Amino acid sequence: MSLWQFFAQNRAEVLQLTLEHLWMVGLSMAIAVAIGVPVGIWLTRRQVAEKPVLGVANVIQTIPSLALFGFLLPAPWIGARAERIAVLALVLYALLPVIRNTYVGIMGVDRAVVEAGRGMGMTGRQLLLQVELPLALSVIIAGVRVATVISVGLATIAAAIGAGGLGEFIFRGLAMVNNVVILAGAVPAAILALLADFGLGLLEKHLRPA
């Protein structure tokens, strides 16, 4: 049986697992941005915290994903549903690139421009929203882009704890020793990653200041 035949025969399941996959990645990225961008901004105001915070985020990145999924199983509320574990783990992995790029992006804004804004009487909040964030946005999006591409790949492993997604096909194919079934999960996941990379890349380019 070829890959195309498999897709044709299992259209509904392929679609459902793809949507599950997208949902896991989308939700976890939204949460990671909602946490990571404010933390990154905070670090630019409390630069002593930069090393410890980025250090912790770095350590989280080094935990093997399968182990992290396992660690979270006994956690209260989170551990009750496999999808919750998956989303939390993906958020943890996405935090480092999002926090780091927010921090680097804002610190990289021309100090003369920021000082001109202060000198003309902008408040800290006005400076942040009208000057620093807009000028750092393309760098922040670049971090989100990296995090998203990593998440699409990592989310396939979430199927190991029963969280669904395209990893279902991969693990099923491994169990059946059937390459076509493995590819049925791997190829759509790769396409998702490429699309996310391309789309966010366009956005990044569009937002880049002069």
Added chain:
Amino acid sequence: MIHARGGTQAGRDYRQGLRERAPGCENRRAGSSPSRTFMPADTHPDVAVEFRDVCYRLDHGATLLHHLNLAVRRGELLVLLGRSGSGKTTSLKLINRLLEPSSGQVMVEGRASTHWDPIQLRRKIGYAIQEVGLFPHFSVERNIGLVPALQGWPRQRIQERVRELLQLVGLEPQIAARRPRELSGGQRQRVGVARALAADPPILLMDEPFGALDALTRAELQREFLALQRRLGKTTVFVTHDLREALLLGSRIALLEAGRLLATYTPNQFLHAKEPLAAAYVAAFHTGNSPQGGA
């Protein structure tokens, strides 16, 4: 930021000597509250900005300004002249409270800068720096209209004001929609001046606003700015290291060296001054070289 750059060995020795001869700022704690220092009560009503025994030192100890006493009269254009690291820019930033004095007070409109709400203070003071200060992601119109927008002017009024200012600084109205990167250096600088004037502030601070321009454009802008300043009568503090610019624009010239005010002169007095550094400036001016060797 000020970077105390070397210059000649003789210059370094000279400045080192100045630092050693006059202690005071160095011995004072940076944290001591300026308001506790004794100060005479009122500023003369003709004085817009006054430095009263102002010291400024960095946290790690370097002193950038030593006991500066200087009054800027209402409506005059005072030039702060000196080389890199002499304390010109530091003095300017003390006026709009981008920096706060380590001791002494900077009186603005009769009130110490530290007693002003910094946001209100800065919106009363136009601020123009070298071209980098324009917001690259804002159109010319939004750049110029920034302070009025911060003050909550209605859109219509901001638009009218921007059109008025573009005309005032000699720019075409079509330029309003462009981004700063689409302008020439001279145009950008005109926009910078227009932005500083936008909310009609009584005081203007200009930090080498024409420094990055070619000689011809600079001369053109200097002439126009002089005419503009005479017409508008803004109290202006203008930082430069260029004596030609200082002589052309200044009603008075304050000569700074190594964080100390050496003297203030009218342009005419400056040309005949006995003070060695002033004389060196004039000599270099006549031979066509600036004393800091270029720039």
